[in-house]
Amino acid sequence: xxxxxxxxDGGVVLGVDLGGTVVKAVLFGPDGTTLATxxxxxxxxxxxxxxxxxxxxxxxxxxxxxxxRGTPVRAVGLASCGIVDERAGVxxxxxxxxWRDVPLRALVAERAGVPVALGHDVRAGGIAEARLGAGRGHxxxxxxxxxTGVGAAVxxxxxxxxxxxxxxxxxxxxxxxxxxxxxxxxxxGCVSTIVGGPxxxxxxxxxAGTGPDGxxxxxxxxxxxxxxxxxxxxxxxxxVDVLAESLAVAVTLFDPSAIVLGGGLAGAGELLFAPVxxxxxxxxxxxxxxxxxxxxxxxxxxxxGAALLARDLxxxxxxxxxxxxxG
Amino acid sequence: xxxxxxxxDGGVVLGVDLGGTVVKAVLFGPDGTTLATxxxxxxxxxxxxxxxxxxxxxxxxxxxxxxxRGTPVRAVGLASCGIVDERAGVxxxxxxxxWRDVPLRALVAERAGVPVALGHDVRAGGIAEARLGAGRGHxxxxxxxxxTGVGAAVxxxxxxxxxxxxxxxxxxxxxxxxxxxxxxxxxxGCVSTIVGGPxxxxxxxxxAGTGPDGxxxxxxxxxxxxxxxxxxxxxxxxxVDVLAESLAVAVTLFDPSAIVLGGGLAGAGELLFAPVxxxxxxxxxxxxxxxxxxxxxxxxxxxxGAALLARDLxxxxxxxxxxxxxG
Numbered sequence: 001x002x003x004x005x006x007x008x009d010g011g012v013v014l015g016v017d018l019g020g021t022v023v024k025a026v027l028f029g030p031d032g033t034t035l036a037t038x039x040x041x042x043x044x045x046x047x048x049x050x051x052x053x054x055x056x057x058x059x060x061x062x063x064x065x066x067x068x069r070g071t072p073v074r075a076v077g078l079a080s081c082g083i084v085d086e087r088a089g090v091x092x093x094x095x096x097x098x099w100r101d102v103p104l105r106a107l108v109a110e111r112a113g114v115p116v117a118l119g120h121d122v123r124a125g126g127i128a129e130a131r132l133g134a135g136r137g138h139x140x141x142x143x144x145x146x147x148t149g150v151g152a153a154v155x156x157x158x159x160x161x162x163x164x165x166x167x168x169x170x171x172x173x174x175x176x177x178x179x180x181x182x183x184x185x186x187x188x189g190c191v192s193t194i195v196g197g198p199x200x201x202x203x204x205x206x207x208a209g210t211g212p213d214g215x216x217x218x219x220x221x222x223x224x225x226x227x228x229x230x231x232x233x234x235x236x237x238x239x240v241d242v243l244a245e246s247l248a249v250a251v252t253l254f255d256p257s258a259i260v261l262g263g264g265l266a267g268a269g270e271l272l273f274a275p276v277x278x279x280x281x282x283x284x285x286x287x288x289x290x291x292x293x294x295x296x297x298x299x300x301x302x303x304x305g306a307a308l309l310a311r312d313l314x315x316x317x318x319x320x321x322x323x324x325x326x327g
Numbered sequence: 328x329x330x331x332x333x334x335x336d337g338g339v340v341l342g343v344d345l346g347g348t349v350v351k352a353v354l355f356g357p358d359g360t361t362l363a364t365x366x367x368x369x370x371x372x373x374x375x376x377x378x379x380x381x382x383x384x385x386x387x388x389x390x391x392x393x394x395x396r397g398t399p400v401r402a403v404g405l406a407s408c409g410i411v412d413e414r415a416g417v418x419x420x421x422x423x424x425x426w427r428d429v430p431l432r433a434l435v436a437e438r439a440g441v442p443v444a445l446g447h448d449v450r451a452g453g454i455a456e457a458r459l460g461a462g463r464g465h466x467x468x469x470x471x472x473x474x475t476g477v478g479a480a481v482x483x484x485x486x487x488x489x490x491x492x493x494x495x496x497x498x499x500x501x502x503x504x505x506x507x508x509x510x511x512x513x514x515x516g517c518v519s520t521i522v523g524g525p526x527x528x529x530x531x532x533x534x535a536g537t538g539p540d541g542x543x544x545x546x547x548x549x550x551x552x553x554x555x556x557x558x559x560x561x562x563x564x565x566x567v568d569v570l571a572e573s574l575a576v577a578v579t580l581f582d583p584s585a586i587v588l589g590g591g592l593a594g595a596g597e598l599l600f601a602p603v604x605x606x607x608x609x610x611x612x613x614x615x616x617x618x619x620x621x622x623x624x625x626x627x628x629x630x631x632g633a634a635l636l637a638r639d640l641x642x643x644x645x646x647x648x649x650x651x652x653x654g
Contacts, residue, residue, distance in 0.1 A: 174576060255497075
């Protein structure tokens with residue numbers, strides 16, 4: 001994996017990714033190598049406080065492990081799902097964790113005794129792709145991970161755009177089928193009701209039933225589509241259409257030179273990329289067609305991005321990614 | 328009118344707005360007052376070179392007028408419609424002027440002998456609203472002038488976002504009626520085929536015919552709608568619906584704290600603003616509803632914005648607005 005090195009090398013940093021179900025922490029050495037990895041269920045079913053305790057425990061354990069090696073953690077970066085106010089260091093909202101306005105940066109900093117940065121998981125992934133992955137060389141690009149739903153980080157000059165309320169880039173919640181399926185966000189007919197992994201599986205099962213040999217995830221549906229299974233082809237094709245439609249909207253408004261697709265669905269490779277490129281190009285008239293490229297850092301992007309936020313705290317000559325685009 | 332003053336006051340500057348039919352130039356004094364205004368038809372029917380000559384003439388005349396006053400022009404700002412590469416100083420494309428890749432900044436600088444900035448008319452208007460108008464106090468807002476069609480400047484920290492190819496913010500060319508009316512951009516069913524001034528008049532005439540006492544512009548249709556004329560109400564209501572729909576998309580992707588509506592259609596006042604606010608709010612679920620406010624600088628915004636670009640050339644301590652969001 002490409003390591004988060006920096007010119008002004010600042011010792012060991014810890015990158016922590018708070019996903020919907022798992023807290024993952026990676027210790028990165030001074031030369032960017034992975035020294036140790038810790039995973040722990042979030043404990044979200046026991047409530048928001050349990051998640052905070054899990055994070056504090058994982059950070060403390062990682063610090064202890066680093067101390068034992070004689071290379072103490074110099075800074076901690078956290079990347080969380082939900083709505084994250086990066087400037088204030090507050091986890092504003094997460095449906096997964098059931099929390100509101102948790103001052104996570106301060107809580108971790110108090111316990112850890114080192115500088116702490118708090119970012120958003122998708123935006124942190126965008127930072128990692130911008131500096132070390134598929135976004136290199138692109139001043140303006142979109143990082144679009146497709147997992148449970150469709151997320152997006154709008155990257156400009158290596159920095160993510162948060163909007164006025166840290167809610168920018170909600171590509172997965174553009175409405176493409178007015179009056180369509182209910183979405184977790186409260187709207188109906190969102191992109192994520194058709195393009196996400198669960199949606200692809202659900203729509204396949206609606207067409208083909210749920211036999212014992214049937215696929216159990218979107219990758220299984222993709223495999224069937226590759227073999228020409230008509231139901232799988234139909235479901236896959238609709239997901240591709242809706243993704244291309246939403247990307248055309250994003251291109252019209254953001255004018256990026258690249259779109260970096262990541263997450264589970266991007267694992268389908270050319271089964272996804274070839275028709276997305278073709279259908280996006282067909283939708284664009286005056287707009288400039290961006291490169292549509294696979295993400296390079298895959299599941300590590302969250303921890304890596306968090307580690308980059310941590311390293312930036314040590315490299316004061318670099319711009320502060322938490323400051324967004326405000327210059 | 329609010330003047331473009333600055334702390335490090337730098338003498339007289341010239342702001343030039345290249346609109347579709349008229350070149351307008353305003354001399355701004357050291358204290359920000361308007362010293363003189365010049366208007367000239369672009370001459371676009373005689374070709375791209377004629378437009379360039381018009382611009383050079385208007386600049387030269389304004390400079391001569393300023394010299395006569397004993398206050399020579401210290402810098403020139405140009406704001407053009409079409410696609411403008413602000414970093415390179417090149418007018419990349421304009422259907423109105425029939426030009427491609429005109430190095431306008433260099434041409435004017437050579438003739439004028441003072442520093443010249445080239446910007447885009449909508450983005451320059453956004454800069455004016457950001458510093459002197461309705462965008463003050465908003466870190467992230469959209470400036471949306473509605474004239475012939477719908478434009479948008481995405482303003483972040485007082486600076487406009489250009490995208491990778493200076494084509495960001497094409498709100499008027501989101502497709503809201505697939506397969507609908509042809510648009511000048513080459514697509515069908517764009518926002519601007521329903522929300523622009525000509526579209527509102529045309530749709531009214533399709534319903535009500537073109538009697539001798541009928542309205543001759545969108546303001547006339549608005550006046551009839553205000554009186555309850557059913558055809559006018561129907562056309563106006565559809566324009567409001569489509570505008571609200573496109574703004575909902577923009578809010579989902581940009582998360583602004585304000586939307587500043589300007590241009591001719593915004594002159595309809597609460598006939599526009601009240602239902603736009605109501606219908607936009609009705610479309611938002613998880614998104615934060617932005618303030619929807621009228622522009623404050625009206626038709627002066629282009630020249631003012633251009634003058635601010637010129638003044639920034641003199642105030643080196645301010646960030647360069649032409650640098651976009653690249654930090």
